[in-house]
Amino acid sequence: MIAERRRLFALLAMLSIGVLSFDFGARHLITNDDTRFPVLARDVLDNGHWLLPTLPDGLPHLAKPPLMAWLIALASWPGGVVTVRTAVLPSLLAAIGVALLTWWLGARLFNPSAGGVAMLVVVTMLGVHAHAHSAMPDMVQLCVLTAAMAVFAASDWGRRPRRVTAFYGLIGLASLSKGAAGLLPLAIAIVFTIANDGARAAKRLVSMPGWIIFVLIAVPWWVTAAMGGGGKRFVDAVVVRDQLAWYFGSRGWGWQAMAARFSHPLAVMLPWCVALPMAIRAARRPVDSAQTAPLRFLFVWLATVFAIIAISNQQRERYYLPLCPAAALLVGWWYSTLPERRRAWVFATVWGTVVLVGGLALTLDTPRYNATTDLAQLGHVVGDAPAPIYAMDVPELVLSFNLDRRIPAMKFSAFETRVGHGDRAYLVISDRALAGVATDPCLEPVARGLATRRAFTVLRPRPACAEIDTGGRHQAAVAPECAGSPASSSTLPMRAARLPGSGCRACGAGDRTPGMTGRLPVLVASICSEPNKP
Numbered sequence: 001m002i003a004e005r006r007r008l009f010a011l012l013a014m015l016s017i018g019v020l021s022f023d024f025g026a027r028h029l030i031t032n033d034d035t036r037f038p039v040l041a042r043d044v045l046d047n048g049h050w051l052l053p054t055l056p057d058g059l060p061h062l063a064k065p066p067l068m069a070w071l072i073a074l075a076s077w078p079g080g081v082v083t084v085r086t087a088v089l090p091s092l093l094a095a096i097g098v099a100l101l102t103w104w105l106g107a108r109l110f111n112p113s114a115g116g117v118a119m120l121v122v123v124t125m126l127g128v129h130a131h132a133h134s135a136m137p138d139m140v141q142l143c144v145l146t147a148a149m150a151v152f153a154a155s156d157w158g159r160r161p162r163r164v165t166a167f168y169g170l171i172g173l174a175s176l177s178k179g180a181a182g183l184l185p186l187a188i189a190i191v192f193t194i195a196n197d198g199a200r201a202a203k204r205l206v207s208m209p210g211w212i213i214f215v216l217i218a219v220p221w222w223v224t225a226a227m228g229g230g231g232k233r234f235v236d237a238v239v240v241r242d243q244l245a246w247y248f249g250s251r252g253w254g255w256q257a258m259a260a261r262f263s264h265p266l267a268v269m270l271p272w273c274v275a276l277p278m279a280i281r282a283a284r285r286p287v288d289s290a291q292t293a294p295l296r297f298l299f300v301w302l303a304t305v306f307a308i309i310a311i312s313n314q315q316r317e318r319y320y321l322p323l324c325p326a327a328a329l330l331v332g333w334w335y336s337t338l339p340e341r342r343r344a345w346v347f348a349t350v351w352g353t354v355v356l357v358g359g360l361a362l363t364l365d366t367p368r369y370n371a372t373t374d375l376a377q378l379g380h381v382v383g384d385a386p387a388p389i390y391a392m393d394v395p396e397l398v399l400s401f402n403l404d405r406r407i408p409a410m411k412f413s414a415f416e417t418r419v420g421h422g423d424r425a426y427l428v429i430s431d432r433a434l435a436g437v438a439t440d441p442c443l444e445p446v447a448r449g450l451a452t453r454r455a456f457t458v459l460r461p462r463p464a465c466a467e468i469d470t471g472g473r474h475q476a477a478v479a480p481e482c483a484g485s486p487a488s489s490s491t492l493p494m495r496a497a498r499l500p501g502s503g504c505r506a507c508g509a510g511d512r513t514p515g516m517t518g519r520l521p522v523l524v525a526s527i528c529s530e531p532n533k534p
Helices: 002-021 032-047 067-076 084-109 112-123 126-131 138-154 161-197 199-205 208-228 232-248 255-268 276-284 289-310 323-337 343-370 376-382 396-403 412-420
Strands: 389-392 426-430 443-451 454-461 466-470 473-477
Touching (some): 002 084, 032 067, 032 084, 032 396, 067 084, 067 138, 067 161, 084 138, 084 289, 112 126, 112 323, 112 343, 126 138, 138 161, 161 208, 161 289, 255 323, 289 323, 376 426, 389 396, 389 412
Parallel strands (some): 389 426
Antiparallel strands (some): 443 454, 466 473
């Protein structure tokens, strides 16, 4: 019997790993959220900034602890370069960990049959599979949260002090992944202990060794970040605004946000959220007394996570990922209560259909998703050129990761100033932003592309145009064809007026957009006194 169960577990585990690994590395990282931690990991590898990795603008990223960046850096270390596969590998391994932990919880709380079905259910939930291929820290946090719940269950609901100590260590690790959100396991444990055994039983969760381990794991990075982020400024900007006000602000209660509080949890549990009401209905009927506490534990897990995230100011589908293991366990328990006759074949048919439909949808959707970003022309133009690149209204982290360059965000006026001082730089600007600014005649478009469905144009100074800063006034370096003009050696104020029709044939610069004169620096065409003549 034991050997048969082991073979069955091995089969189910292989199926789960195969499902999670499908299309591994095929989906590009083309959002700022997905590329943030890979960019930080690249800084760790290239510059050794382990404690405070920096973004392309040179500033340390303090909004979230760097556990995910560390994991990506470790995964990329053997090859020495951060790729799509090494960036999402920690999430894939974490998703496999979630599956195995879900099986363990189901087998311990109920029976091996419930655990096996729960494992197959959780790996085919939309939210779990999608974030198994993401470079965001949510799947790593979910794995640690599930491990904390498993340790709490193994501690006999807090009655074994040594395991409670390990429970707090896992909470510290979860906090090192996403900050305050890592405290969710403690909230679940407190609510369940009170609901199951009364308020006085909550003292079982008091563990001085556990608190010490939590502090040793979670606090040192925050102290380092506070020292590097300016003390009070760090507390105000990161701790208060990003970790507290971000979740519990006063906005986010419009009708769309209210609808999201119900659509998001259902979306991450698709398609198995359809079976969840039947499992809940079955759990309300009288059950074996030995299953009362485990079922109450799952209900508290679901209710606590939903309540805390639902009252949050910010709503994202991934915030509801902690619902998935508990929902899968409830579905697994419900399956184990069904008559044994043909239940395995029915479930196998349903699960196989989900896998086939999901695999087909993913195969069709991945090329379409990847096509929403096209950096081919940009990569060809900039190549390995040492000239700096800046971005305006374009996801700069997407550009930085996929071009392997530091590309900070910059406003158009700041780029003008740099160009006016002779900086031979590139500006990647969205077409919508470009339509709202005055295009300087000495900036030429050299490439076009897409970044996360956003069309952009790449601008650079024309080769014949340059300016030298001369103490507040700008001397224009003109093309040889204009050198003989009386104005070729003149020094003009930066905002001098330019006569219409005086485009410079030598450099090819034309008139400015009507109504936009006076905003941009006067470059070579504005000081050529000779108009274009036949």
